Amino acid sequence: MNIGFIGLGKMGRGIAENLLKAGHALVVYNRTRARAESLGTKGASIAVTPAECCKGDAVFTMLADDAAVEAVAWGESGIVASLPPGAVHISLSTISVTLSTRLAEAHASAGSEYVAAPVFGRPEAAAGAKLFVVAAGPAAFLSRCQPLFDAIGQRTYVTGEKPATANVVKLAGNFMLGAAVESLGEAFALVRKHGIAPAQFLELITSSIFPAPVYKSYGLQIAEEKYQPAGFQLPLGLKDIRLAMAAAEAVNVPLPLASLVRDQMIAALARGYHESDWSVIGKIAAEDAGL
Amino acid sequence: MNIGFIGLGKMGRGIAENLLKAGHALVVYNRTRARAESLGTKGASIAVTPAECCKGDAVFTMLADDAAVEAVAWGESGIVASLPPGAVHISLSTISVTLSTRLAEAHASAGSEYVAAPVFGRPEAAAGAKLFVVAAGPAAFLSRCQPLFDAIGQRTYVTGEKPATANVVKLAGNFMLGAAVESLGEAFALVRKHGIAPAQFLELITSSIFPAPVYKSYGLQIAEEKYQPAGFQLPLGLKDIRLAMAAAEAVNVPLPLASLVRDQMIAALARGYHESDWSVIGKIAAEDAGL
């Protein structure tokens, strides 16, 4: 297919490369053009504007937040206005339920298609085409996208016809990850102050009750107190928790555990940990315990 | 070995049977004698007092809480007074750090041995000898106990020479389980109110980011809103969170996530869910969301 790809950050780059490898023709755009160059050496065309990415069958967006997506979506030369009828906008970004709904409506009005397809996985998974794709949209749109999802992920989950459902699930999942990190942080603070080695506790819980990769990877960061370089930076993590809370508030669902994670993240920002991985809330738990 | 076993509840019964299967001679005691009968038909002797369980090489205790352990440990005919020099008291119960430390001191004074060996696993795991044993005590004591641990569990973790470290780790683990359940409960409330089927969300997260049995089993209870029969009853879960908080407070560690779980559990008791599994806090999350 002829595909546009907008957003070549840590995640986007790996995904775009996998689309190239799968044989698709790619036109890529990144606000900071330098980041697009390496894709150029691998066969992608480099666009100067987002609109240039909207001339094929599909355009992906993989951007940091709502504002970044809005910046390329709206306006005369934005995606919504530029995408030809029948072409599809595949939104991989973790954005708000509200924006996803608005994009779906706008594309419908414009005669183009919209699919929400946020992904689970860190940059390594993006590079290795091991992402979990959570996709939602009209069935016909999704089936056309499936080969693309297959090129970038290990499995696709369809949550329904309504695009925003995929965003809700993605946000619920990220909230659960944040919760798992918080529980790790508190548990490590507890065992450390009782003289138990973090590495030992980590090995124990991740080989018994919590044999999940996320417990292993985040647990290792907390056990080793090594929060940099960040796989997923704190401000992005906070953004996701905030979006989960907004999605919940919209339907009157209190999420007290999300509130707690949010407060720990804000405390982490207040202490200057902007550059750290979002697992740095484990450091907050440690500091609150006097460690 | 000649072994005494005190406490034949959901967990204790399965463990005791596995010790029998491994060829050990067992004298069992349960406050409600009827529960001991079935072990009798499998070859165990039935004791009328805890002291009768203290004439061999080792005595296990697997009881509900500190009070139950104290009731058999102290006094003239209690375990501490009755166990012969060189014999070992293996405490499987999830008890407080404080009591475990006091028991260690008391046995040391009395010339007998004490090993803390709380276990992870639900009744099925106990019956299947698939428990994870967290053991702590002097190395010499532990090595003598190892064949017994092998008979009841799939793996033994040694946390150190100080018995209470095993209790800390067990409580930290149970706190993390409670936290995982709370995060499941809130996430399900969120997705359900956005019209996403619980079963679908469960399959998605447990086959992607949370492929751990505990997420699957607790997630299923919450997705199906089936909190009975209880594998681990709410009041016992609350007890464990309370013990984790006490262990944390003793070394000045705040556990805000444990506080949250505790409050949800108390709300669940207030609403009459005493008989339910501790995962019933998922129901509290649902009710707080108007579901």
Place this chain on the structure above:
Amino acid sequence: MNIGFIGLGKMGRGIAENLLKAGHALVVYNRTRARAESLGTKGASIAVTPAECCKGDAVFTMLADDAAVEAVAWGESGIVASLPPGAVHISLSTISVTLSTRLAEAHASAGSEYVAAPVFGRPEAAAGAKLFVVAAGPAAFLSRCQPLFDAIGQRTYVTGEKPATANVVKLAGNFMLGAAVESLGEAFALVRKHGIAPAQFLELITSSIFPAPVYKSYGLQIAEEKYQPAGFQLPLGLKDIRLAMAAAEAVNVPLPLASLVRDQMIAALARGYHESDWSVIGKIAAEDAGL
């Protein structure tokens, strides 16, 4: 002075009447015109558009939220575009720090003046000219407004030259009110379940350690479980807590107690208490205790 007044809800009506009583000429506007009629009988001119309120020396806005203020502030016939140079926009509404800052900038660009002057007090205090006015803006602007503040309140507090500081203080105050209500709700649940009469407890604490009118009035609502009619409706209260949290997040301040109040309010919405006073979180505390 010649004054415009936009927003004649529970609070605005009383304030506008007091300005009339003080001898000012008033042009009033309300989206629902019927609400303006009674002011007409008292001597105010009734405007058909917000712009008609912007022809005098000052225009007040007293509206429910950011969106309502934005609806009358921006655009060709909005306040910012309509207000003559040298005239002042006095913003009484409890709005976000962000919007207040944007309004200050917009008026400065347009050559008009902007003063933030949110008020503490319930509708009775507005009617009785007993409000506490929290005002911020350049000193010269404020001194011109002082006679107006004197007409509507019992005291004016100046927080600084920067308008948004008044909004921060107002939000901080409302957060503290929400916190006081939550503490009342939980305390009443506790004493009630121990068989102590709510009225007795209320009299005791408000004549001893908490002799403040807000403890008395909110305490009475909770003690009598009488949450309607609402002096300050739940969704407005939630809005204020949300704004306080946003103002705090903007400068990296975690407010865990605000998070708690927010979650209780969302639970109250989920249970259908939209029409109740925001003190209905006391009912949530009671329900969570099985009352």
Place this chain on the structure above:
Amino acid sequence: MNIGFIGLGKMGRGIAENLLKAGHALVVYNRTRARAESLGTKGASIAVTPAECCKGDAVFTMLADDAAVEAVAWGESGIVASLPPGAVHISLSTISVTLSTRLAEAHASAGSEYVAAPVFGRPEAAAGAKLFVVAAGPAAFLSRCQPLFDAIGQRTYVTGEKPATANVVKLAGNFMLGAAVESLGEAFALVRKHGIAPAQFLELITSSIFPAPVYKSYGLQIAEEKYQPAGFQLPLGLKDIRLAMAAAEAVNVPLPLASLVRDQMIAALARGYHESDWSVIGKIAAEDAGL
């Protein structure tokens, strides 16, 4: 009357002096005898054992916690065993509901009387006979005690016949104080980071919406960041919150705001603020905001 008085700490000393001033004969006891000497110079007899305080019409206890009260209450020479029939034990200490109930039962069995009479007020109020006395017990007992309450406080509140109700109310009140302090701490962090002077904010809120002495005094401590010398030391404050939570848990009442205050207090202990006033949780709020 002939009165015994046990416990001459910051609070007890002032109370005992007021009993002396009112013309009662006093026998005083303090574990650290030196603290009793000054009362001796004012006319009190100094006892060497608690039992010596139990020979008159009444004995007061004003001690730090349950353990301290239990140390003088039980045993052969304890208060319960020593007090003559018809004499009354007036328990001023902030103790657990459980212990208060046990004391009531023990005195009833022994033929003596028991009244729970915890007090609100800091050491200055104790010295000035300005305490608020919360009293509970059989009416006949209370009326005999009234002259004594009049000598030490400005007002007596009777909560019922069951002594523990007074303890519940005292704990509920201390919880509310802790909540007020937490809300002050968070509000100050918010306004400070927006450049508003703490003293200005303090004056504003305590002369408008929160005109209560406790907001003024605690607010001043937080505004000036002056947490020593402690009027009420952090570990004692934490004890009271813990007792409130225990009293609540006993009747299945979740107190999420108490949980929050408790966690902040534990964090304060972890950071080494044992010697500070319990209002030091305001410092925790500031530190969590990067101040």
